Amino acid sequence: MYLAKVSILSSKYLITDKNRLKYIMREKQIEDEIMEHNRLITFDGTVNFRDIGGYENNEGKHVKWKKIYRSDSLSSLTKRDEEKLEEMKVTVDCDLRTSNEQLMAPDRKWNGVEVLDCHVYAEDSSGNFVNDSHKLYRFLHHIPKVNSYLGEIYQNVILSPASQKAFARVFASLLTLPEDEALVYHCSAGKDRTGMTTALILKGLGVDEHTIARDYLLTNELYTFGLKKQLPSDSEMIKMVNRMNVTEGEGTAIEGITQTIDSGYGGFENYFTKELGFSKQDLKDFRKLYLE
Numbered sequence: 001m002y003l004a005k006v007s008i009l010s011s012k013y014l015i016t017d018k019n020r021l022k023y024i025m026r027e028k029q030i031e032d033e034i035m036e037h038n039r040l041i042t043f044d045g046t047v048n049f050r051d052i053g054g055y056e057n058n059e060g061k062h063v064k065w066k067k068i069y070r071s072d073s074l075s076s077l078t079k080r081d082e083e084k085l086e087e088m089k090v091t092v093d094c095d096l097r098t099s100n101e102q103l104m105a106p107d108r109k110w111n112g113v114e115v116l117d118c119h120v121y122a123e124d125s126s127g128n129f130v131n132d133s134h135k136l137y138r139f140l141h142h143i144p145k146v147n148s149y150l151g152e153i154y155q156n157v158i159l160s161p162a163s164q165k166a167f168a169r170v171f172a173s174l175l176t177l178p179e180d181e182a183l184v185y186h187c188s189a190g191k192d193r194t195g196m197t198t199a200l201i202l203k204g205l206g207v208d209e210h211t212i213a214r215d216y217l218l219t220n221e222l223y224t225f226g227l228k229k230q231l232p233s234d235s236e237m238i239k240m241v242n243r244m245n246v247t248e249g250e251g252t253a254i255e256g257i258t259q260t261i262d263s264g265y266g267g268f269e270n271y272f273t274k275e276l277g278f279s280k281q282d283l284k285d286f287r288k289l290y291l292e
Helices: 020-037 079-087 099-104 135-140 149-159 161-176 192-204 209-227 236-245 251-264 268-274 280-290
Strands: 068-071 090-095 114-117 182-186
Touching: 068 192, 090 161, 149 161, 149 192, 149 251, 161 182, 161 192, 161 280, 182 192, 192 209, 192 251, 192 268, 192 280, 209 251, 268 280
Parallel strands: 068 182, 090 114, 090 182
Antiparallel strands: none
């Protein structure tokens, strides 16, 4: 098992003398959780398969373990991997990749799993990247400017109608998932699209920005392995994906999501209802299902 540590004190988020002891304690708690619950789960055919359970939210509740998983590509699973996923009762696989990526490296299917197409990046009928960012929308709705390259990309993604449709499909699947089953979502390296989806899920469960950033930065611990799994492509979309996946994740990039939701929408509830099309009751149900 890969045991990843998040260096809290090295994060630019968290350095203040006043809060130093608080975050040292948080770091120890995260390390203990990794050790106790196997946050990082090993498979023969993946390198970045993680449980997002255990994180504490703003009400002192915790995200349930063994319910929601994030991963890199699932195209190289072995028979043993498939049997393990079946034993874990992972019955829904939300594939966040483009159509071209899926065609080049389709997910392996294990018994009882349903694979859902959840294309986070906008594409045309041929699977090529389409830029559907909305500068006028950003201006009219006072969307804050993000001071990082990846953060700006992430912000554009969560404002994209095509991306919102993909995120909504993931949330809809979580809302209808049976109590004794689990769901996994993934892209190619398990970093950008998977990281954005994780940020939205944890944000919806009331987890704070620092914790969301820590989970995002765990990918860096496995990044060297993930590089070996990159797939070449001639399409503009795949080239963009590859460029993003050779840039290690930075915690500040998550601000592209958290700040946009907090400052641009006034909180996750508004984004969830106005952009993803759910109700306030849906959000209550979501939190009831995945918090304890």
